[in-house]
Amino acid sequence: MTEADFDYLRALLKGRSGLALAPEKRYLVESRLSPLCRKHALKGLPELIARLRSGRDSALEIAVVEAMTTNETFFFRDRTPFDLFRDALLPKLAAARAGNKRLRIWCAAASSGQEPYSIAMILDEARARLPGFTFDILATDLSQEVLDRAKAGVYTQFEVQRGLPIQMLLKYFKQNGDQWTISPQIRSMVQYRTLNLIKDFSPLGQFDVIFCRNVLIYFDQPTKADVMRRLASALAPDGALFLGAAETVIGLTDALAPHPEHRGLYVASRPGTAAPPLRVAAGA
Template identity: 50%
Template sequence: MTGPDYDHFCRLVRQRSGLVLTPEKAYLVSSRLAPVARTEGLGTVAQLLAVLRIGASEALVQQAVDVMATHESYFFRDAAPFEQLADSVLPPLIAARQTQRTLRIWCAACSSGQEPYSVAMILMEMGHRLAGWKLEILATDMSEPILRKASAGLYNDFEVKRGLSAERQARWFTQEPDGWRVSPKLQQMVRFRPHNLLQGSSGLGVFDVIFCRNVLIYFDIETKRQILDQLRRAMAVDGSLLLGSAETVLGVSDAVQPVPGLRGLYRPADGSLARSA
């Protein structure tokens, strides 16, 4: 798949989401746009690309961009970041926040919600150590349809069995005719809102912990640098950033530095850059 219509779509996706589509990704574009083309009553993906280039509705443009994002997610994905959160990140933060008794966590590009709900489980399972604290989890994603699924907190059998122990499933989920519903206690802890990482973090506030995992791998170096810099500015001076195991800041940005021995965990490189909480 080549030509001006395809090239225009690649530029559109990059402009709106930061995702880089190369000619080698043509098969991916075709497979993900095919359902959209059928829904719109268009015969082929090529026809859809032509419509997008000539002038489509904003709703159709956004839908086409949204389907190009990878929304792969599951509970406690990769395990290690959540173990780091419980064992290495939260204990010093709890000790340092004894006066204000507030913790703010941001799950950027949260997809269908499994990550923020996993974080909420960890916070709830810390019991008396966080009793009486104000705990806020902000979960954002650029796709409003995927946010609606996340906010609903309803998952099928396959989804709840990916990463969840039987004990956690029984404790934090209730079975319904259409699947498994997240406990109201967890839902109340998480606030979902649309947000595009390319728009910066202005207006979101300062966070003690930021999850931005398995996202940077889809961007070019300059976009990665911009996102890392804005994530850094949203971190508290003693905050933490968790990236995916396949992601690195080496040769990209010096805004954050890795924590020795804890792969994927980063701390501010220069505390003077952070806003005061």
């Protein structure tokens, strides 16, 4: 792969997905796209890039972007955000929405579904405490391939062993050989849609909670700032945004501020006013 070919791929990925590929990541391109070459009966990366340059194979372009996108995820990943959502944020928002009894939640990088299904299980467990509430969970991702997996709700033994409490596995999954299928009840709580974060997502409306974790780390600063500005607009005034442990809004937008008590949680910025405390429910 020539330097020109590598630069072309970097520009393509940046323009289509926002992925900012560092110059030293050439090895990543070769390791992830070589299998794609074999799948499409191409002799190697030069032929693949020539096909891309022709502009006549949009399916191959999509496949390249999806192959280069990282889809690492697992149930209740990093645990703390989910505990905070269940024990502090959910009671607060439920009290504030007692009138319309509706909560809207967006998982902005859903991958193969473990994050939105983790949220759905938490909400299902809370139904007895929140009678009459409707929970709308929207899960989006750039990759249609991983969303198809998420919609199916079928996971390997390895995948369900990563972070999923045994009591939830037994309650919400059915085993079939070495695979586990999530219950129709939980699957029906999540709506999936293909969405590119670098494109306009204002038609989605406002959300009470947004999970956008471990996505911004792949963008350059201008792209991060643009996405963060638009995420702030999609958040209800008293809503909350969860980012990954290595991500922050600092230096990207003035519309959001870190919650003073909880790392990784961000709320609407109110100059001169501290964010209201989030009290963990008794017995949590």
